[in-house]
Amino acid sequence: MKTNLIFHELRQIRRGFLTCLGITLLFILLLLAKADAFVNNPEMESLLAGMPDGLLQTFGIAVDSFSTLEGYLASQVFPYLIVILSSFAAAWAGGSIAKEKDRGSGEYLFSLPYSRSNIFWSKAAAHWILMTLVFTAGSGLVLVLTFSSGQSVDTGNILTMLFAGYLLVLSFMGLGYMLTSWVSSDRTAVGAAAGMAVAAYFLNMLSGSSEWMERISYVSPYRLFDAAEIVRGGALTLAGCIVTLGLYVAGLVTGVQILKRRDIS
Secondary structure, eight states, X not given: XXXXXXXXXXXXXXXXXXXXXXHHHHHHHHHHHTHHHHTTOHHHHHHHHTSOHHHHHHTTOOGGGGSSHHHHIIIIIHHHHHHHHHHHHHHHHHHHHHHHHHHTOHXXXXXXXXXXXXXHHHHHHXXXXXXXXXHHHHHHHHHHHHHHXXXXXXXXXXXXXXXXXXXXXXXXXXXXXXXXXXXXXXXXXXXXXXXXXXXXXXXXHTTTSOHHHHHHGGGSGGGGOOHHXXXXXXXXXXXXXXXXXXXXXXXXXXXXXXXXXXXXX
């Protein structure tokens, strides 16, 4: 990795970083601002309890998740935080090499006195830095607003849930890196990578709608961790940690190996 290449990539995606940061923080503020209207509200619980079970299962709504602030975080805040950040992070990864080929800048960039692997790892480092900054800011805001609510929460469980989300974001970045070195169109790579993150979220959300959707949804990384169970004291599953980190590492290795063998011109 080269510092100047890392800063070059940071400058290239700074607009996307600021957009991602703004959207993430805004959604957290909006969702937690209305938490009092949902959490431990007998009228809301009665309303949800009166809905058809099929409708609740279709959209993955658990009535008891609204009885505590932790449950609300797991069912309402956590999914949106992760799907937003995963979409942007996957898009950055998917477009990292594809954009150079699409814009015609690849021939110049790869003629510099740096190996292709150096360029790839420098870009990946820049993406990891920005993703971690957004994730830290979002997680910090969640914790600040949670503590300021005055409700009793288990900090350890919330931190564990957030760490599970961090692993999920890494896995989608890995999927993006698998695409970037062999897709020549920036739009195609970015759209496909971000689309996978969004599609995986909807697969998980709709998993209760039918037996067929339940089977299909197992391809979604979101199924690896149960946020509702984690905030109740459950631990991260070893399989979930291995698969998410494995996808990230496999994506990086696949991306750099394909890049070494491809014609960039």
